[in-house]
Amino acid sequence: MRDTPPSVQDGPLGWEPGTVDNFEAGAEREATLDDATAVRLARECNESSTNWLNASRRAAWSDSLRAFQSRHPMASKYLSRDYAYRSSLYRPKTRSMVRKDEAATASAFFSNEDVVSIQGSDPDDVQQVASAAVMKELLQYRLTKSIPWFLTVVGARQDAEVMGICIARLGWRYKERFDHTERRAVIGDDGFVELDKDGFPLLEDVDVYKKVEDRPEIDLLATENFRFDPGADWRNPVATSPYLIEHVPMYLQDVREKMERGPTGEDPEWYSVPDSALKAATDISDDATRRSREGNRVPGKDEQIAKPGDFTICWVHRNIIRWHGEDWQFYTLGNGGTLLNKPVRLSEAELHGERPYVVGFVVPETHKSYPTSKVELVRDLQWAANDDWNLRFDNVKLALNPRQFVRAGAGLELNDLRTFAPGKTVMVPGKAGEPLANSIMWDRPPDVTAGAYAEQDRINLDFDEMTGAFTNSSVQASQIQQQSATGMHLMSGEASGMGEYELRVFAETFVEPVIRMLIKLEQAYETDAVVLALAGKSAKLYQKYGIDQITDDLLNQELTTRVNVGIGATNPQMKMKQFVDVGAALGHLFGPIAAQGANFPEVAKELFGLAGYKDGDRFIKQGFDPQVAMLQQQIQHLQAKQKMPAAAAPPDPTKLQAAQIQATSRERTETLKAQTDLATSQMDMQRDQAAQEAETLREMYRMQHDRFMQATQPHPALAGFSG
Numbered sequence: 001m002r003d004t005p006p007s008v009q010d011g012p013l014g015w016e017p018g019t020v021d022n023f024e025a026g027a028e029r030e031a032t033l034d035d036a037t038a039v040r041l042a043r044e045c046n047e048s049s050t051n052w053l054n055a056s057r058r059a060a061w062s063d064s065l066r067a068f069q070s071r072h073p074m075a076s077k078y079l080s081r082d083y084a085y086r087s088s089l090y091r092p093k094t095r096s097m098v099r100k101d102e103a104a105t106a107s108a109f110f111s112n113e114d115v116v117s118i119q120g121s122d123p124d125d126v127q128q129v130a131s132a133a134v135m136k137e138l139l140q141y142r143l144t145k146s147i148p149w150f151l152t153v154v155g156a157r158q159d160a161e162v163m164g165i166c167i168a169r170l171g172w173r174y175k176e177r178f179d180h181t182e183r184r185a186v187i188g189d190d191g192f193v194e195l196d197k198d199g200f201p202l203l204e205d206v207d208v209y210k211k212v213e214d215r216p217e218i219d220l221l222a223t224e225n226f227r228f229d230p231g232a233d234w235r236n237p238v239a240t241s242p243y244l245i246e247h248v249p250m251y252l253q254d255v256r257e258k259m260e261r262g263p264t265g266e267d268p269e270w271y272s273v274p275d276s277a278l279k280a281a282t283d284i285s286d287d288a289t290r291r292s293r294e295g296n297r298v299p300g301k302d303e304q305i306a307k308p309g310d311f312t313i314c315w316v317h318r319n320i321i322r323w324h325g326e327d328w329q330f331y332t333l334g335n336g337g338t339l340l341n342k343p344v345r346l347s348e349a350e351l352h353g354e355r356p357y358v359v360g361f362v363v364p365e366t367h368k369s370y371p372t373s374k375v376e377l378v379r380d381l382q383w384a385a386n387d388d389w390n391l392r393f394d395n396v397k398l399a400l401n402p403r404q405f406v407r408a409g410a411g412l413e414l415n416d417l418r419t420f421a422p423g424k425t426v427m428v429p430g431k432a433g434e435p436l437a438n439s440i441m442w443d444r445p446p447d448v449t450a451g452a453y454a455e456q457d458r459i460n461l462d463f464d465e466m467t468g469a470f471t472n473s474s475v476q477a478s479q480i481q482q483q484s485a486t487g488m489h490l491m492s493g494e495a496s497g498m499g500e501y502e503l504r505v506f507a508e509t510f511v512e513p514v515i516r517m518l519i520k521l522e523q524a525y526e527t528d529a530v531v532l533a534l535a536g537k538s539a540k541l542y543q544k545y546g547i548d549q550i551t552d553d554l555l556n557q558e559l560t561t562r563v564n565v566g567i568g569a570t571n572p573q574m575k576m577k578q579f580v581d582v583g584a585a586l587g588h589l590f591g592p593i594a595a596q597g598a599n600f601p602e603v604a605k606e607l608f609g610l611a612g613y614k615d616g617d618r619f620i621k622q623g624f625d626p627q628v629a630m631l632q633q634q635i636q637h638l639q640a641k642q643k644m645p646a647a648a649a650p651p652d653p654t655k656l657q658a659a660q661i662q663a664t665s666r667e668r669t670e671t672l673k674a675q676t677d678l679a680t681s682q683m684d685m686q687r688d689q690a691a692q693e694a695e696t697l698r699e700m701y702r703m704q705h706d707r708f709m710q711a712t713q714p715h716p717a718l719a720g721f722s723g
Contacts, residue, residue: 031324033343042319042332045243049227054288056230057370061163061223062292064375067094067382068162069295078390087393091385093460094375097467098161101362101374101502105157108503109511110150118519134550137535138522139515146215155220156510160362164373166510167221168358169246170517172525176209214528216521218514221246224289228359230369237369238357244320246357247334252278253310258340270331270340281314281334320346320355327355352520360510362502374467381463388459392452399447467498635662 063073070092072078078088118136120128143149152168159166186194186202194202225247232241255278258270315334320327327346332339347353365371406414526532532550 031326033321033323033328033330035339035342037323038319038321038328038330038343039332039337039339041243041321041323042245042317042330043337045229045319045321046227046245046317049229049243049245052230053224053227058288060373060376061289063379064162064164064373065289065292066295067375067379068098070095071295072386078386087390087397089386089390089393091382091389093385093463094378094382097378097463098158098375101161101499102154102157104499104503105506106150106154109153109507134532134535135519135522137538138526138531139518140538141531141535142216142518142522147218149218152218152220153511156360157362157506159220159223160360160506160510161374163223164361164363164371164376165223166360167223167226168360168510168514169219169221170356170358170514170521171217171219172521173213173215173217174525175211175213177212179208179210182206182208216518216525218518222290222293224287225249226357228369232369234365234367234369234371238355238359241369242322244355244357246318248316248318249313250316251310252282252312252314255314255316273333273338273340277333277335277338278314279312281316281338282312316340351524352517354517354520356517358510358513358517360506360513362506364505378463378466381459381466385456385459385463388452388456392448392456395448395452635666638662 066073070090072088072090077083078086118132118139120132122128156166156168182205183203184206186204188194196202227243227245227247228237228241229243233239238244255270259268259272261268317332317334318329319332320329322328328343329346329349330339330343331341346355350356361371363371363374363377536550
């Protein structure tokens with residue numbers, strides 16, 4: 001591997017457009033992205049996309065971030081000198097809107113312990129059904145133990161509301177550290193130990209590395225740190241953009257480590273570049289969006305004031321560029337002119353073969369890859385609410401603390417007039433009998449009229465209508481408190497319909513694509529034996545499907561993913577009512593047959609989740625089935641009636657027939673149970689027999705190993721040899 005990065009002047013290492021090669025007819029030469037072309041494409045794509053963002057989205061992003069932080073926009077009149085002594089308050093309606101949507105997202109996606117529902121493409125295929133069960137448990141473990149899934153989903157919703165889009169990067173973190181060195185025998189290509197000329201095993205020093213990290217990760221990216229082509233398809237910009245560029249903030253210490261060694265202790269992962277090039281990639285103070293997000297934080301998190309040199313933030317660009325129909329991946333420094341590694345095909349860098357990014361949104365805007373954010377939609381309404389509030393506040397201030405007009409030359413001390421205190425005496429010079437009003441006049445405006453408050457109510461109504469909210473102010477302004485409960489329900493249903501629509505858009509564009517890509521990562525990279533064993537145990541593979549080992553073929557089945565969010569998800573009480581109503585309707589239409597077909601554990605889990613409990617297992621006995629309990633109770637009741645005297649209980653032919661059917665069913669059940677117990681005992685015997693055979697093989701292996709060790713004892717002449 002090269003020690004220094006290639007420069008732009010280096011000659012191309014692969015195929016170039018326009019060159020003519022002499023090769024056999026019919027043969028095709030593979031197009032390779034050379035280093036010089038990679039550097040040029042990375043610089044041009046980054047510059048063009050950044051220029052477009054600066055001209056089209058920077059100002060809107062800055063205003064949206066300031067509105068989310070309850071600060072007036074940069075061009076607001078309240079920041080001018082003319083309003084230095086005027087009311088400049090900010091009504092936090094935008095922040096309230098975003099917080100309510102975040103709460104609705106948390107309620108919708110996390111009211112149930114199960115994060116996702118996964119099914120096999122073919123429900124009749126045992127392998128696919130078992131694979132779906134294992135994958136569901138794997139995702140449950142990873143999303144609750146390894147990945148901060150709750151904060152990721154809520155943060156993505158906040159980005160989508162404020163910035164218009166939310167961006168996630170998925171990957172697998174694998175890292176090893178040197179542990180110790182061992183002296184081992186050399187194994188040849190044939191799988192046997194190599195011997196020297198004297199018949200002794202050849203020995204070599206082998207570095208042993210310890211696994212430090214082996215887990216999936218989902219990172220939520222800041223919007224300004226990601227670039228894609230503005231002309232990409234608005235429905236899927238990640239897949240249709242000819243390039244993707246991620247601005248990755250890294251500490252200098254981490255960059256130098258990648259230049260010294262790889263993640264598995266092999267050759268360096270990146271080229272070695274001088275410190276001057278690294279320091280040139282640390283200047284990011286011109287990012288207006290980042291400055292708006294930081295707000296009044298001085299210095300910002302990216303400033304280098306009072307930071308150790310090794311922890312200075314250096315900006316690295318991860319480039320994915322489509323070249324001759326294939327995606328290529330490579331890294332460059334933030335200044336755009338230094339290549340850090342040789343371009344490789346994305347299919348070689350990512351085993352799942354897809355671009356590891358997901359872009360989602362809440363407000364669909366056709367044919368715009370950067371849609372308008374929800375905060376932008378209510379920008380003018382937020383400005384009107386602020387203006388009405390501040391004007392009313394100025395009026396109230398003047399009414400409570402009016403201005404004073406003092407005649408020039410009256411000889412009054414202005415500081416005494418300006419300072420208010422109860423019981424204070426102010427000496428006023430003047431002629432005897434002259435009224436004080438001739439020297440001082442108070443300017444007290446009339447009180448605020450009811451029209452100002454009515455205007456505020458109308459602004460609130462427009463704001464709630466735009467955002468789909470149903471608040472107390474909406475109820476009071478509409479005077480709906482005097483109407484029937486049905487009218488209240490209709491208004492809340494209309495408002496929740498907008499919320500459900502936004503949740504569905506968010507789930508379809510962000511959450512479900514992230515889960516699908518996470519499944520592909522698990523299928524490609526999951527090797528943790530402990531995690532796989534826990535997933536297999538939770539999925540009850542052996543009990544349900546007779547599978548006692550999780551293999552690659554089992555994991556790599558075709559699966560269908562669905563996120564557990566649906567209609568009524570924003571209101572748990574309404575969702576529970578709808579759930580119970582559906583069950584009652586099924587029972588009314590189909591009778592006890594519908595109850596017999598219900599999955600009791602899943603129904604109980606859903607109801608307990610809607611009631612606020614993550615899991616209802618601790619409230620239900622293990623193995624309890626209400627259908628079996630109901631049948632047993634009916635049988636006992638019929639048996640008790642059969643034992644009664646004839647005079648007390650005359651026989652009923654219909655009930656006797658039902659009892660006979662129940663008895664026949666019970667006999668069949670006992671027969672099936674006996675057959676199942678017999679099959680289980682046979683499987684136990686086979687498993688015990690296999691365990692005995694395995695123990696015999698292990699004993700034979702130990703005996704062979706002892707013979708081999710005795711045969712390879714060092715010669716007495718080499719007694720002083722040190723390993």
